[in-house]
Amino acid sequence: MTWMDRLTGVIVLPLVCLSLKGAVLAAPLFFAGAGSAMPQSPKIPDHLEETAYSDLTGWHRDDHLAALNGFLRFCSRHEGPRDPTPTMNYGLDETRSLCLSANREPINTETEARRFLETNFRPYRVTVPGFVTGYFEPEVAASRKKTDGFDVPLHGKPAGLEAITPENKPDDWPSHLSHGRRANSRFEEMPDRPAIMDGALDGEGLELAWLADPIDAYFIHVQGSARLRMTDGSVMRVGYAGKTGHPYTGIGRLLVKRGKGTPEDFTMTGLRSWLVNNPDKRDALFRENRSYIFFREVTDTLPSEGPIGAAGLPLVPGRSLAIDPDHIPYGALVFLQTDLPDLDAEGRSFSKLMVADDTGSAIKGKARGDIFVGSGNLSGDIAGRIRHAAQFTVLLPHPGRQETKAAAD
Numbered sequence: 442m443t444w445m446d447r448l449t450g451v452i453v454l455p456l457v458c459l460s461l462k463g464a465v466l467a468a469p470l471f472f473a474g475a476g477s478a479m480p481q482s483p484k485i486p487d488h489l490e491e492t493a494y495s496d497l498t499g500w501h502r503d504d505h506l507a508a509l510n511g512f513l514r515f516c517s518r519h520e521g522p523r524d525p526t527p528t529m530n531y532g533l534d535e536t537r538s539l540c541l542s543a544n545r546e547p548i549n550t551e552t553e554a555r556r557f558l559e560t561n562f563r564p565y566r567v568t569v570p571g572f573v574t575g576y577f578e579p580e581v582a583a584s585r586k587k588t589d590g591f592d593v594p595l596h597g598k599p600a601g602l603e604a605i606t607p608e609n610k611p612d613d614w615p616s617h618l619s620h621g622r623r624a625n626s627r628f629e630e631m632p633d634r635p636a637i638m639d640g641a642l643d644g645e646g647l648e649l650a651w652l653a654d655p656i657d658a659y660f661i662h663v664q665g666s667a668r669l670r671m672t673d674g675s676v677m678r679v680g681y682a683g684k685t686g687h688p689y690t691g692i693g694r695l696l697v698k699r700g701k702g703t704p705e706d707f708t709m710t711g712l713r714s715w716l717v718n719n720p721d722k723r724d725a726l727f728r729e730n731r732s733y734i735f736f737r738e739v740t741d742t743l744p745s746e747g748p749i750g751a752a753g754l755p756l757v758p759g760r761s762l763a764i765d766p767d768h769i770p771y772g773a774l775v776f777l778q779t780d781l782p783d784l785d786a787e788g789r790s791f792s793k794l795m796v797a798d799d800t801g802s803a804i805k806g807k808a809r810g811d812i813f814v815g816s817g818n819l820s821g822d823i824a825g826r827i828r829h830a831a832q833f834t835v836l837l838p839h840p841g842r843q844e845t846k847a848a849a850d
Contacts, residue, residue, distance in 0.1 A: 595650050
């Protein structure tokens, strides 16, 4: 099932992706059923309401060529997400089907990109209130070996760890566990964060690297990736490889519920400050988030590229959006309207066309997003301040345009 099938409940007949560099998009043909002879408009979900580009505040100021280039990354994909779940394994055929040869209709300017988007896509406003946060790729000191100064591990993926899908789910498997460990032809529940903190994985040789600060390690778990400056002078990039499958609990939210402060007090920066100032309460709070993340050493990206997101592509600062793939599929174009200051232009609000290419345990809902800001401490400071209401608008291929293209072809 493609992402448009998922979003609209129709069947999509894809075209062929011929080229990435300089390529442009062509929308697919929509059919109400496999036996239909004529294209029909897709059925739009109730929480999407058609709007107009003229009603999207900030649309005309955006860099549409940059947004389109971010979207075109999906045209070169040949593999699925590294850790697919039932809601993370669609979208590839649909996004590839939107590519055409550069020789057919090259797009090289901002004006051409905007015209193409407005011609081939219709904007649909998500009618539920939206909310965005920010995330980044931390950069911290680390060691390849455990020492007195570096004794907090980042673990690699255990053997046998798999996502639970409708195809492999045992009849008696707990509904709240998204992952399990296959052993002797059956799945077993993974140890959770408290058990791992107590040494449940010791002796398996899973340690990829050792950090000096458990707070750094925890935030790397939250972000899902990091650059590690090793004591031997090398740099290691680590990325998400799997998780125990236990539900995620936001510890900042727990502190708010307990009257320790307001949501504004517990941004990423505020939460880190609380953890530093309360070392006697830190580990007990960590244990309340049972979810635990595993990592892999990333060697298939350039140093200049962003970390790999859940869709299997390098993230683009200011354009990559982590979403809930139950509601917004990978590869979807999402225009955000917010009161957040623009990351690139002073005096403007952050209103940009984003590409859905990542997810996170805390990102749940029809209009919930996490903006990838970049790598390093400065990006972390910016990301930690992002907690803003947002209007989500999803761009869907224009069915009328498809009928015209089909007739012309």
